Amino acid sequence: MVVARLPQYARVLSQLLEERVEVVNSDQLGERLQITPAQIRKDLSYFGRFGKQGRGYSVRRLLDELNQILGLDRSWNVAVVGVGRLGRAVLSYPGFAPAGFKIVAAFDTSAALVGQQVGNLTVQPMEELDQTVSQHSISIAIVAVPSSQTQQVIDRLVACGVKAIVNYAPTTPLVRKGIRIENIDPVLALQSMTYYLAQDRLWSN
Amino acid sequence: MVVARLPQYARVLSQLLEERVEVVNSDQLGERLQITPAQIRKDLSYFGRFGKQGRGYSVRRLLDELNQILGLDRSWNVAVVGVGRLGRAVLSYPGFAPAGFKIVAAFDTSAALVGQQVGNLTVQPMEELDQTVSQHSISIAIVAVPSSQTQQVIDRLVACGVKAIVNYAPTTPLVRKGIRIENIDPVLALQSMTYYLAQDRLWSN
């Protein structure tokens, strides 16, 4: 079972809920997400039997179940480290809060930035990391610092007890087992696509 | 063979080249990328025999080969559609140009933004899309428009001959076979991680 698909299901179900749709079947979900219905049924059956044969799935019920499975039935405090161009874009991205991710602290190493107000947060020095992480029970951090600093910043975060990290630098940091890390790099995404563009490889999907 | 790993190899090799390292073996590459050496050898062997038994891989040679395989031995013109907060962040991201991705045009539907100068580009109206795409041989676009507009914008791009799209909206657009699309959604990334954080699932890596 591939975890990355579950949040997609949850997202579509949220949309359906807003559209006042009460019941959905695996064909309809599959069409919206470009995933085969069999795949969807298999994924869901891994966690339980949420559907009704002959009918489909209750949108509300399935969404609740998925939110519970994904740990989205609560809100998560998040710290952002690095308040440069990218960090600011992250801080001002309006998509996190509605999904239950509250950015409660922003850090930077640069003395010039510390103390500055960014949105409704004051940029804190790295020295305050440990304290703030404890205080707000932060287990997720978003790192948007230059590649050269990424590894040390992440080591610092892990030492403070952060368990999951989204890294925006074009580098692959090393973390000990048990720490989740997701690297988001638009250049890598583009470079995978040029593979298909390069030499008549478009037919392959 | 998983294409997404190849750009990672290319990236590390570029770094090694800068570090004046001339030869590298699969163990060393694997350590940097947290990928097993066997995996790396298997991936590379899919395209040819680039290594020397008993020695390893010539950094320069392997990088050249990978760049060729990935279509990175040339530069690509890219259009950005959507010049809101996110689009501006994309336009000002300094990582694209050095990787050979030149952003040569910016579009927006909003009349208020059209004509504005953003960086060294003038925001163009969607009407000019077809012409500009042809003129600059654009086959890659980055889409940063609201979810509600994403599908129609992408349909428009595909109609103009764009073959690869990076989408930043939290939605799954439908594209016909043969069109490459990558969705970048930090919220989905976070939501996959909370799955592991949620109920003592940290042991699983």
Add this chain to the structure above:
DNA sequence: GACTGTGAAAAGTTTCACAGCT
């Protein structure tokens, strides 16, 4: 001696196809 390249085995993922419930 040290490493690659690669068949073969193992593990993981997706699809098929249908029994069985509503």
Add this chain to the structure above:
DNA sequence: AGCTGTGAAACTTTTCACAGTC
């Protein structure tokens, strides 16, 4: 009749382990 849930089959990806080359 219309759908889910699920074993079994098919396919894909990863790991193993070692022959072969430098």
